[in-house]
Amino acid sequence: MKQTLILLIIVVSGCKSGKFFLQKTPRFQLKEAFFEETPSAIKEGNSFAEITIISANTDDIENTEIKGVYFKNQFAKLVSKDSITFIASIILPKEEALKESKIPFELKSDEIVVSYLEKSKEKFALFKIKRKESLDSNKIPR
Numbered sequence: 001m002k003q004t005l006i007l008l009i010i011v012v013s014g015c016k017s018g019k020f021f022l023q024k025t026p027r028f029q030l031k032e033a034f035f036e037e038t039p040s041a042i043k044e045g046n047s048f049a050e051i052t053i054i055s056a057n058t059d060d061i062e063n064t065e066i067k068g069v070y071f072k073n074q075f076a077k078l079v080s081k082d083s084i085t086f087i088a089s090i091i092l093p094k095e096e097a098l099k100e101s102k103i104p105f106e107l108k109s110d111e112i113v114v115s116y117l118e119k120s121k122e123k124f125a126l127f128k129i130k131r132k133e134s135l136d137s138n139k140i141p142r
Helices: 002-020 095-100
Strands: 030-039 048-055 064-071 073-078 085-091 111-118 121-128
Touching: 030 121, 048 064, 048 111, 073 085, 095 121
Parallel strands: none
Antiparallel strands: 030 048, 048 085, 064 073, 064 111, 111 121
């Protein structure tokens, strides 16, 4: 009986981890994914990043609900700017806090995971992201 209980726990734990399976061929492709970082106005503060993803085609995301993005060990909800552009904002953690953050994926500094719903089922897709230098003087803290 004890062995059956242990086996059941292992099977249930294994199924739960499958919840975060990355799609090999996601329903949509990105034309562009980038983030703009704004440094903190004070030395002890955290930087801020605005993440933008642009779908390659409106038909690709027509029946897909884009939920959010995993980036720099954090999750941020994506908001639709127009039919193909989505934006999220996050506060970037300090280096020591970055190591403590827990997300269900191990990402490189140039990777994001987009969370989306397709036919009411949550799915995840890995994409590359680029850093874009901001020339907007309004984003520079004073």
